[in-house]
Amino acid sequence: MFKKHLRTEGIILRKLSLNEGDIIVTLLTKEHGKIDCIAKSARRIKSRFLGRLELFNRIDATLFSGRNLDVINEIETVGSQNFAAATVGTRHGASTGTPDNATHFLPNCAAAFFITEITHRLLQPGQHIAGAYPLFLEALSLLGRRPNAEGLMTGYLIQLFGLLGHMPSWRICAVCGESLDLQTPLTLAHEGLAVCCAKCSKNSAGFALGKTDEVLLKIVHFLQTHTLKEACQLNLSKEKETLWQWIQNVLRALLPYAIKSGSFAEEVMKSY
Ligand SMILES: [Zn+2]
Numbered sequence: 068m069f070k071k072h073l074r075t076e077g078i079i080l081r082k083l084s085l086n087e088g089d090i091i092v093t094l095l096t097k098e099h100g101k102i103d104c105i106a107k108s109a110r111r112i113k114s115r116f117l118g119r120l121e122l123f124n125r126i127d128a129t130l131f132s133g134r135n136l137d138v139i140n141e142i143e144t145v146g147s148q149n150f151a152a153a154t155v156g157t158r159h160g161a162s163t164g165t166p167d168n169a170t171h172f173l174p175n176c177a178a179a180f181f182i183t184e185i186t187h188r189l190l191q192p193g194q195h196i197a198g199a200y201p202l203f204l205e206a207l208s209l210l211g212r213r214p215n216a217e218g219l220m221t222g223y224l225i226q227l228f229g230l231l232g233h234m235p236s237w238r239i240c241a242v243c244g245e246s247l248d249l250q251t252p253l254t255l256a257h258e259g260l261a262v263c264c265a266k267c268s269k270n271s272a273g274f275a276l277g278k279t280d281e282v283l284l285k286i287v288h289f290l291q292t293h294t295l296k297e298a299c300q301l302n303l304s305k306e307k308e309t310l311w312q313w314i315q316n317v318l319r320a321l322l323p324y325a326i327k328s329g330s331f332a333e334e335v336m337k338s339y
Pocket residue numbers: 240241242243244245263264265266267268
């Protein structure tokens with residue numbers, strides 16, 4: 068909640084019907100983090116918000132502080148086209164949803180829903196994390212260019228975990244504090260949120276990064292330190308399963324319940 072009114076750029080993360088006419092919209096904004104706000108009468112046929120409040124849309128919004136939630140006063144779409152259409156890459160826009168388009172762009176759609184839901188779940192209302200908005204914007208923009216959706220999804224998650232302070236440092240052991248040698252077998256302790264050395268690994272029931280998982284360690288490190296564009300170029304064929312398993316571990320540690328779009332994304336990725 069802020070004083071009187073505010074103008075901000077944001078992307079729509081979620082929409083919920085509040086009553087017959089109104090919608091609760093969750094925005095990830097550029098300067099103010101995640102905001103829940105009400106779009107009054109947005110469900111009415113003659114609503115001035117019609118077509119502008121679609122999921123993934125990038126908007127410029129003017130908000131007024133209301134009694135409980137902020138209220139959307141004005142909305143303008145940023146850019147010349149519907150951002151949702153560009154994101155899922157359909158020729159005629161996301162709303163057409165013909166079976167052909169849906170099949171062809173399924174991995175992109177799955178990735179868009181998955182990263183959007185995770186971003187919504189991991190950020191609290193009013194929480195502003197520096198770097199989260201540009202990262203999300205970049206991920207959606209890249210999805211419009213039909214990338215390797217799997218590389219983008221894993222790269223996005225690992226970088227978001229990093230922004231939220233949930234990534235291992237890779238420099239020192241989380242248990243004994245000694246410098247780590249990345250060439251030796253390591254363990255991801257504390258549900259995958261910290262890394263510990265070979266000595267401490269013996270006493271830790273973590274996610275072991277044995278000799279066979281050296282590649283996984285390198286991949287996570289790569290995804291953490293490179294751009295999303297570079298992440299999209301990574302071929303994750305063999306390590307896909309272990310990487311997903313580790314990501315699921317981290318998500319289970321951070322969230323009290325499963326991500327709804329998670330199994331859908333996993334199924335789609337398996338079949339492409
Ligand atoms: Zn140690």
